[in-house]
Amino acid sequence: MMIVNMLWPQVHTIVSQELIKPSSPTPSHFQTYNLSCLSRYISHEYIPLILLYPNDEHSSLINKAQVLKKSLSYSLTHCYPFAGRLHKPNAPYIDCNDEGVVFVEAKHDTPLQHLINEDDTCSQLFPHGMVWKNAPHKTNVLGVQLNYFGCGGIALAVSMSHKVGDGCTLGSFVTYWASVARYGSVDHKQVLAFSPHFIQSPPDTTSFPSEYNQRCDNIVTRKFVFPNSKLIDLKNKVLECGSTLSITNFTLFEALSSLLYKTLVVARSSTCKTSLLVVPMNIRNKLVPKLPPTSVGNFLASMLVTTKFSSEASLSMILSEIRKERMKVKRIQSLQLACQHAESQLSRLTNEEFENHVSKRTFWCSSLCGFPFYKVDFGWGKPEVASITFGSSCDLGFMLMDTSNGDGIEVRATLETQDMEIFQKDQEMLSFCEMCN
Structure with missing residues (x-):
């Protein structure tokens, strides 16, 4: 699929899209994750993190994609809600059904240096509709897009629903995922120690106040x-x-x-x-x-x-x-x-x-x-x-x-x-x- 963006003059092509599931299934007694009372006040919008890496001649782009997918699968076993789905956008819980994290690969004709110089974080670098409030009907918790550039550089884009966590949560998960990728196994002695701490609130059907909205243009x-x-x-x-x-x-x-x-x-x-x-x-x-x-x-x-x-x-x-x-x-x-x-x-x-x-x-x-x-x-x-x-x-x-x-x-x-x-x-x-x- 080829897409032309008139606001950002480049062509990008979606190479592949798949769902990355946890390497081990989530136990049945963990298949409902009740959000904490604080998370229930947060609207369902995606926090967009972009990481730009210059050309690395020691590993191919195909190998990078394989490493990312395999290590992501391993990492999801420790953060089982990330592979699930919100029951609905404003639901107070996540169905930890191992449906998987969407993983997109895309090619771009613009040099990576353009992004570095212009500080452009265009939404086309992320899985479709997973940038802040663009996807009111999506229920994915996490999405990833690996972007290839002609110069050999890559941009890794990670979108996490704000319902499941904040910037600290996103930073902890991505850091652990990178550690697993770097050493190839969750059991490697140098892999970052990671014990995610989950805090759930009792099931609650209370109707929380709607999010604060404002209109703004330009x-x-x-x-x-x-x-x-x-x-x-x-x-x-x-x-x-x-x-x-x-x-x-x-x-x-x-x-x-x-x-x-x-x-x-x-x-x-x-x-x-x-x-x-x-x-x-x-x-x-x-x-x-x-x-x-x-x-x-x-x-x-x-x-x-x-x-x-x-x-x-x-x-x-x-x-x-x-x-x-x-x-x-x-x-x-x-x-x-x-x-x-x-x-x-x-x-x-x-x-x-x-x-x-x-x-x-x-x-x-x-x-x-x-x-x-x-x-x-x-x-x-x-x-x-x-x-x-x-x-x-x-x-x-x-x-x-x-x-x-x-x-x-x-x-x-x-x-x-x-x-x-x-x-x-x-x-x-x-x-x-x-x-x-």
Whole structure:
């Protein structure tokens, strides 16, 4: 099947498509996986991870595909829900029926270097309809597409339903899968130790609030890189600005997210638009007892910051609000409290007062800094580019990841065109970063 994409001028051909099943069948007593109460609040959308590998002359493309399929089959025996299907898109459980993970192979006529230079994460690199909110009727939990380029390079695209897990879940699974591929067996002594921790909630037919939706058109994504030296300058500036509020103990992420949101609010100030920032936070190590990093699910709590006027958008004021929200999250020590917090925050997102602001926008600021995506080695080296973006969804905001060399933070900003035009010219923000595209 040959496909021509008019937005991204290239031709790509689907070479094959098959289902990869676990190497061992899932035991009958594991064939229903009840999602945790937190995962039931998450909409069924696919998190798209893309890993770009340059040409490796030591192994053929056919061999790479065989290695990936075989190791994926082995890995699925440890993460049995990934090979199953959601009973329906918003179902509170997964049928662990070993139906398999869709695995697509595709050829592209565009050089891999084009993607590296342009930071293009076009949806055609992923299994059809498995990028964020493009597939409301799909029930697959995981999908993979191996993309071949004429230069010999490859792009491995992995889509995981957000219903089954968050970025931490995806990172843990892909890292383990790569380890199995690199050493050829789950029993090899150097294969990464992996004990996925599954937490299920009792069966429940409760109707959870529907997801928060917003309409937006003319979306554009730009990449900005903040070197470590500039981030230290930013932290010092925040310390100076926040002296009157006694803001001292804050992270680089909090400082950077405050700068990004401040810049955005100022960019939107000409029309006095209401903005709301949502900052998800991993709470695995906040619960008592702590959950291991390999816990499968959505163990997130959101911090919310609302602004209605640009006068509310100073670095110190925004950072102060983020700190207040963070203290609320720190008090969450059980899944029950986390679920209560999620319900409360969702209510804030959809309350009538906020809905009355017709020009409002909700923005996300998610961080995957510290995640091992740039270390994912299937046996042909580490990726030159690792990326998760907002893609074609209407989730506006910022995705933060480590740079490939570890010297800073890479931010992918997805905004409406009119906001981006002002945002990307902000002199204060630009003094701390480089705009790459």
